[in-house]
Amino acid sequence: LSPDPFAVSAADANCSGVISIGDAIEIARYDAGLISAFCTGGGGPIGSGDVWFVPDNIMIGVGASYSDEIHMSVGGDKLGGYNIKITYDPAVLSVDKSKGDNGVEAGSDGFVAAVNAENAGTLRVSGFDVTGKGPGADLHVLTIHWTAVSLGATPLSFDVANMFNESSARCSTVTSADGYRTVVVDGPGLDITPPSAFGLISPVGGVMMFDNTPTLIWEESSDADSGLDHYEIFIDDANVDNVGAQTTEHTTSELPDGSHSWYIKAVDGAG
Structure with missing residues (x-):
C-alpha cells in the first residue's frame, strides 16, 4: 500500500495554502464520489x-x-x-x-x-x-x-x-x-424465544404413591416461532426419555423405592 499519488494536505484539501471554502468543496466532491481520494503522505501509509x-x-x-x-x-x-x-x-x-x-x-x-x-x-x-x-x-x-x-x-x-x-x-x-x-x-430468522411456560399436573409434589411405574402428566406448551418439537422427561435430574410434541403424559419404567423428583423440558424446532 502507498499514499495517493496526488497527495495534498488533509486540512488544506485544494493545496491553496489556506483553509477555505474550496477545501470544503474538495471534501464534498470526494464524499460524492466525484474524485478518488486526497491524502498527505507525510506520515507514511x-x-x-x-x-x-x-x-x-x-x-x-x-x-x-x-x-x-x-x-x-x-x-x-x-x-x-x-x-x-x-x-x-x-x-x-x-x-x-x-x-x-x-x-x-x-x-x-x-x-x-x-x-x-x-x-x-x-x-x-x-x-x-x-x-x-x-x-x-x-x-x-x-x-x-x-x-x-x-x-x-x-x-x-x-x-x-x-x-x-x-x-x-x-x-x-x-x-x-x-x-x-x-x-x-442462512435459513429462517433466528428463534431466540423459548416455548411457552406450562405446569406439571400429576403426580404433585410430596404425594405418597404405591405405584413404582407412575404416569407423569403435564400441561401443553407451544412455540409460535419454529414450533414445538418434543418434550424431554427428567427423573432425578436424568433425561430418561423423549416424547413427541403432541404427547402430554408418559408412564415411567419401574422406579426403586424412595423419593424421586421429575420435570419436563419443552424443546422447539430451534433446539
Whole structure:
C-alpha cells in the first residue's frame, strides 16, 4: 500500500495554502464520489490491518439484525478524522437506518460527522474531531447496524481514505485486507424465544404413591416461532426419555423405592 499519488494536505484539501471554502468543496466532491481520494503522505501509509471488523465472522438468519464494529489502530497518534466507504450486496443485507444516524453510531472511542446510506450497496461515513481520539492500537470507532433481507452471502469490505491525526498531519488511502469478510445469511430468522411456560399436573409434589411405574402428566406448551418439537422427561435430574410434541403424559419404567423428583423440558424446532 502507498499514499495517493496526488497527495495534498488533509486540512488544506485544494493545496491553496489556506483553509477555505474550496477545501470544503474538495471534501464534498470526494464524499460524492466525484474524485478518488486526497491524502498527505507525510506520515507514511497506514498499513493493512490498521482497520478491521469486529466480530470476524457472521452467520445469521433472514430477518435478523446484527451490528458490526469498525476498529482502528493509530499507534502513538490520535485519530482526528477519516472517510470510509463500505460496500455490500443490497440483495442480502440492508443498513438499518432506524438506529443511530442512518444506521451508524460512534463507537466508544470514535466520532461520526456525516453518513450517506442513500445508495444501496454503498455506505459512506466520515468523521472529524479537532481534539482527536486515542492514541491506541485498538480504537472502537464505529458501530454499523444491519438487517439480513434474503438468503445468500455478501462480501463486506471497506476502503479507508483521509485517516489522519488531530493535526491533519498523517493520512493515507487504505484498502485493508483485514477489512474484507463474508456475511452469510442462512435459513429462517433466528428463534431466540423459548416455548411457552406450562405446569406439571400429576403426580404433585410430596404425594405418597404405591405405584413404582407412575404416569407423569403435564400441561401443553407451544412455540409460535419454529414450533414445538418434543418434550424431554427428567427423573432425578436424568433425561430418561423423549416424547413427541403432541404427547402430554408418559408412564415411567419401574422406579426403586424412595423419593424421586421429575420435570419436563419443552424443546422447539430451534433446539
